[in-house]
Amino acid sequence: MDALSDAEVKQFEKKANEVRQTIIEMLVAAGSGHTAGPLGMADIFTALYFRVLRHDAKNPEWPERDRLILSNGHIAPVLYAVMAHAGYFPVEECLTLRKFGSRLQGHPERERLSGLETTSGPLGSGLSQAAGMAYASRVNGDKNRIYCAMSDGEHDCGNLWEAAMFAGANRLSNLTGIVDRNNIQIDGYTESIMPLEPFREKYESFGWHVLEVDGHNIPQFIQACGEAAAIYEKPTVIIAHTIPGKGIREIERDYRWHGKPPHQDEAKRFLAELRTLQGKIVSEHE
Amino acid sequence: MPNTDQYLKADIFDSPDQAATREGFGKGLVEAADADERIVALCADLTESTRMEAFAKKYPQRYIEVGVAEQNLAALASGFAAYGKIPFITSYATFSPGRNNEQIRTTISLNNVPVKIVGSHAGVSVGPDGATHQALEDIALMRVQPNMTVVSPCDAEEARKATLAAAKWNGPVYIRLAREKTPIMTTAETPFEIGKANLVWQGKTLPQTVIFATGPLVHNALLAAQALEKEGLAVNVVNVHTIKPLDKETIVREARAAGAVVTVEEHQIAGGLGSAIAELLAQECPVPQEFVGVRDLFGQSGTPKELIEHYGLGVSHIVDAVKKVLQRKTS
Numbered sequence: 001m002d003a004l005s006d007a008e009v010k011q012f013e014k015k016a017n018e019v020r021q022t023i024i025e026m027l028v029a030a031g032s033g034h035t036a037g038p039l040g041m042a043d044i045f046t047a048l049y050f051r052v053l054r055h056d057a058k059n060p061e062w063p064e065r066d067r068l069i070l071s072n073g074h075i076a077p078v079l080y081a082v083m084a085h086a087g088y089f090p091v092e093e094c095l096t097l098r099k100f101g102s103r104l105q106g107h108p109e110r111e112r113l114s115g116l117e118t119t120s121g122p123l124g125s126g127l128s129q130a131a132g133m134a135y136a137s138r139v140n141g142d143k144n145r146i147y148c149a150m151s152d153g154e155h156d157c158g159n160l161w162e163a164a165m166f167a168g169a170n171r172l173s174n175l176t177g178i179v180d181r182n183n184i185q186i187d188g189y190t191e192s193i194m195p196l197e198p199f200r201e202k203y204e205s206f207g208w209h210v211l212e213v214d215g216h217n218i219p220q221f222i223q224a225c226g227e228a229a230a231i232y233e234k235p236t237v238i239i240a241h242t243i244p245g246k247g248i249r250e251i252e253r254d255y256r257w258h259g260k261p262p263h264q265d266e267a268k269r270f271l272a273e274l275r276t277l278q279g280k281i282v283s284e285h286e
Numbered sequence: 287m288p289n290t291d292q293y294l295k296a297d298i299f300d301s302p303d304q305a306a307t308r309e310g311f312g313k314g315l316v317e318a319a320d321a322d323e324r325i326v327a328l329c330a331d332l333t334e335s336t337r338m339e340a341f342a343k344k345y346p347q348r349y350i351e352v353g354v355a356e357q358n359l360a361a362l363a364s365g366f367a368a369y370g371k372i373p374f375i376t377s378y379a380t381f382s383p384g385r386n387n388e389q390i391r392t393t394i395s396l397n398n399v400p401v402k403i404v405g406s407h408a409g410v411s412v413g414p415d416g417a418t419h420q421a422l423e424d425i426a427l428m429r430v431q432p433n434m435t436v437v438s439p440c441d442a443e444e445a446r447k448a449t450l451a452a453a454k455w456n457g458p459v460y461i462r463l464a465r466e467k468t469p470i471m472t473t474a475e476t477p478f479e480i481g482k483a484n485l486v487w488q489g490k491t492l493p494q495t496v497i498f499a500t501g502p503l504v505h506n507a508l509l510a511a512q513a514l515e516k517e518g519l520a521v522n523v524v525n526v527h528t529i530k531p532l533d534k535e536t537i538v539r540e541a542r543a544a545g546a547v548v549t550v551e552e553h554q555i556a557g558g559l560g561s562a563i564a565e566l567l568a569q570e571c572p573v574p575q576e577f578v579g580v581r582d583l584f585g586q587s588g589t590p591k592e593l594i595e596h597y598g599l600g601v602s603h604i605v606d607a608v609k610k611v612l613q614r615k616t617s
Contacts, residue, residue: 119397122388128365128389132373133368135366159355162353163358163361163362
């Protein structure tokens with residue numbers, strides 16, 4: 001993947017900021033849902049849908065498309081927001097999140113929304129599905145890539161390591177795992193609940209190529225995806241170090257924001273913070 | 287007498303040929319794969335035991351060894367299916383759909399992708415391995431999941447046909463198999479259609495009871511029908527190979543005609559075939575019903591014959607159940 005120009009980087013950052021605003025708006029409207037994870041993955045999902053993935057919003061069933069499996073389905077707001085901004089459905093529909101009759105279920109359901117690759121929420125099973133797709137793609141001789149976005153907390157699940165072992169053993173080099181290493185889970189910090197470190201070494205010992213990036217550095221993440229595509233011997237996992245709640249100071253790094261939405265008054269503050277780029281510019285929306 | 291429309295084997299009452307339903311699955315899988323290149327097979331370290339070795343030998347590129355990892359087995363298959371393949375996954379039923387039940391629920395049933403789950407070693411007739419390996423709750427686990435179809439073949443030939451039918455069925459399917467060799471009752475000509483129960487025995491006169499049986503115990507139901515006929519009691523026997531979707535038309539018609547029902551299965555009474563039929567008949571045609579099945583107990587080690595008798599699944603138990611339900615009907 002070609003390196004980004006400074007102007008392009010600015011474009012991506014602007015888009016990610018719009019995605020964050022949509023996330024806050026949809027969570028307020030929903031009145032429930034997860035805040036920290038979606039905000040923390042906004043940069044990566046923006047990079048995926050606007051640069052990395054080969055996909056076509058107008059033809060979601062395109063057989064040659066890359067597949068993105070969202071394993072930790074609870075960060076669905078970031079997926080929905082990015083998909084809407086990428087043209088899969090109107091951005092206004094994001095406000096139906098978690099409402100009766102909505103295509104945007106609390107956790108993603110493939111059969112309800114075209115463009116979703118799977119149904120997810122229960123943790124630890126996404127990498128298995130992605131590995132199945134990667135294997136099937138290889139059997140077919142297809143040239144696409146399979147991506148699997150995971151949380152760090154879901155690495156507590158045995159199923160995930162079964163999949164990691166399988167992908168390593170079968171050298172599924174068309175598979176890229178992306179781990180949101182934000183260090184929080186529902187009950188607290190990952191290293192106090194069930195330590196994952198040494199995390200890199202765990203994946204390496206399972207036969208994976210491991211890259212670590214700053215999950216808010218869009219050019220660095222895109223470059224890592226390019227490197228993953230160039231590794232022919234192994235699957236690659238990109239451990240993306242992220243700040244949960246990134247973009248809103250009150251939420252950043254606070255695990256209590258894992259599973260709750262902002263109230264109306266909080267949202268007003270948060271949106272102002274996003275729209276002014278943390279006070280750097282005068283908002284047009286005040 | 288055997289229903290001639292069913293083309294059953296002539297020797298079903300005197301030392302018929304025996305084969306395990308898992309054998310029929312193994313044959314059916316190769317036939318299905320010959321006809322459809324989308325079929326792949328995944329196994330969790332039980333290739334020989336679940337009779338996948340012929341497939342693995344013929345189609346090594348389409349055979350995937352997963353190791354002892356049933357949760358991965360199910361979710362991997364979901365990925366294969368979402369990518370356009372038709373995966374068959376095999377293990378023992380206690381592990382799949384036992385251990386991996388949530389993965390099946392979320393990534394296969396709710397996701398609604400055409401994974402075919404094959405659970406072998408169902409029932410107490412697994413024998414010496416004991417309770418840990420004798421699945422008695424798998425029908426219950428599978429039939430409560432929306433989108434899932436549940437098939438429990440009565441013999442190896444029907445298992446072969448069920449495998450072929452499952453390959454063509456547009457959705458997830460669970461096929462329940464047994465370890466032990468059991469009598470072959472059906473022939474290549476015997477009709478098989480998912481969701482269509484087979485009337486295999488007709489009483490010489492108006493039936494007083496109808497026996498609904500599933501799996502290899504259909505043979506015990508036939509032996510019971512023959513014994514009852516000698517005592518002058520007419521019954522019908524229906525092979526309910528598909529537990530979901532239930533053949534409502536046939537079951538209600540037979541229950542209405544007989545006015546009394548006995549259900550027979552090598553499974554917990556709770557949640558199995560008998561429960562499914564009771565749920566239906568309570569609404570459509572309430573009649574007295576007796577349940578031949580496992581009464582809220584785990585299995586144990588023993589020979590298959592010992593265990594079938596111990597858990598009350600033998601021919602005499604079916605005969606007794608018929609007499610009991612007849613008493614309830616007339617009292």
